[in-house]
Amino acid sequence: MVSEDEPSPNAPAYHLIELPDPPPDRPYVFVNMVMSADGRVVIEGTERGLGSKTDQRLMRELRSLADVVLNGAGTLRASGSSSRLSDPALEARRAARGRPPVPTAAVVTNSADLPLERAFFTADDFPAIVYAGADAPQPRVDTILATGRPVVRLPSEGAIAFLLSHARHELGARALLVEGGPTLNGALFDGGYVDEFFLTLGPRVVGGHQAAAAVASARPPSLDAVTQLELLSAHPNPETSELYLRYRIRR
Numbered sequence: 001m002v003s004e005d006e007p008s009p010n011a012p013a014y015h016l017i018e019l020p021d022p023p024p025d026r027p028y029v030f031v032n033m034v035m036s037a038d039g040r041v042v043i044e045g046t047e048r049g050l051g052s053k054t055d056q057r058l059m060r061e062l063r064s065l066a067d068v069v070l071n072g073a074g075t076l077r078a079s080g081s082s083s084r085l086s087d088p089a090l091e092a093r094r095a096a097r098g099r100p101p102v103p104t105a106a107v108v109t110n111s112a113d114l115p116l117e118r119a120f121f122t123a124d125d126f127p128a129i130v131y132a133g134a135d136a137p138q139p140r141v142d143t144i145l146a147t148g149r150p151v152v153r154l155p156s157e158g159a160i161a162f163l164l165s166h167a168r169h170e171l172g173a174r175a176l177l178v179e180g181g182p183t184l185n186g187a188l189f190d191g192g193y194v195d196e197f198f199l200t201l202g203p204r205v206v207g208g209h210q211a212a213a214a215v216a217s218a219r220p221p222s223l224d225a226v227t228q229l230e231l232l233s234a235h236p237n238p239e240t241s242e243l244y245l246r247y248r249i250r251r
């Protein structure tokens with residue numbers, strides 16, 4: 001068995017990837033999800049149980065490439081969110097390149113109705129920031145601020161573009177990792193902000209009629225509007241029966 005802290009010989013070395021330079025107005029944006037063989041990303045309310053320890057290791061390797069790790073509030077409420085690498089070697093590799101050992105965790109919310117008891121708000125081993133929509137009630141924003149985590153208000157128009165611009169110019173982020181969920185992924189794909197999509201395909205059929213897919217897009221599906229992908233790498237893992245896929249978005 002592969003320990004949590006050790007790369008698997010059957011998995012790609014994602015932590016060694018050199019991402020391209022970002023465009024001037026936002027970070028380079030890459031999305032990472034784990035999905036069942038029938039296209040589901042949620043089982044019994046969370047993603048837990050969909051990915052192996054090796055998949056979780058790859059998730060942390062991808063975090064190590066990022067300056068900011070972003071989640072939607074739905075994911076924070078369902079599973080918690082953090083930017084932890086949980087591996088001194090990954091942290092040391094970042095530090096050697098002049099980066100903070102751990103990326104900044106970020107969450108975006110319209111409601112500001114967030115679980116303040118979660119590590120995202122209580123932990124001191126990673127920095128974190130909340131992006132709150134224009135309509136987020138101020139009293140709730142005040143309770144978030146009382147945890148010590150900063151809150152940045154988003155405009156009512158162009159919220160995602162503003163968030164990405166803020167991450168780039170105020171946080172200095174050159175690479176931003178999105179770890180879901182589907183609603184946030186949809187906003188980013190719809191806006192044309194995603195550069196790469198990492199997908200772990202797991203050896204399970206989940207079933208169900210309403211189970212979530214990796215991207216919940218507001219735009220109606222149409223052949224003219226699909227996002228075209230180019231496969232950059234594919235690694236089968238005979239130990240876990242998972243397939244690790246890396247796509248670039250075709251412009």
Ligand SMILES: NC(=O)c1ccc[n+]([C@@H]2O[C@H](COP(=O)([O-])OP(=O)(O)OC[C@H]3O[C@@H](n4cnc5c(N)ncnc54)[C@H](OP(=O)(O)O)[C@@H]3O)[C@@H](O)[C@H]2O)c1
Binds near residue numbers: 033182183
């Ligand atoms: N399989 C996987 O890899 C994976 C990864 C991540 C998550 N998940 C699963 O996905 C589920 C959650 O997904 P989800 O689609 O329900 O939620 P989500 O995408 O995590 O979060 C959606 C929420 O984010 C906020 N948000 C999104 N876009 C925004 C914008 N433009 N401006 C302001 N706020 C914005 C809103 O928060 P408010 O509601 O607070 O207004 C919105 O309801 C969970 O079950 C989780 O376990 C699976």
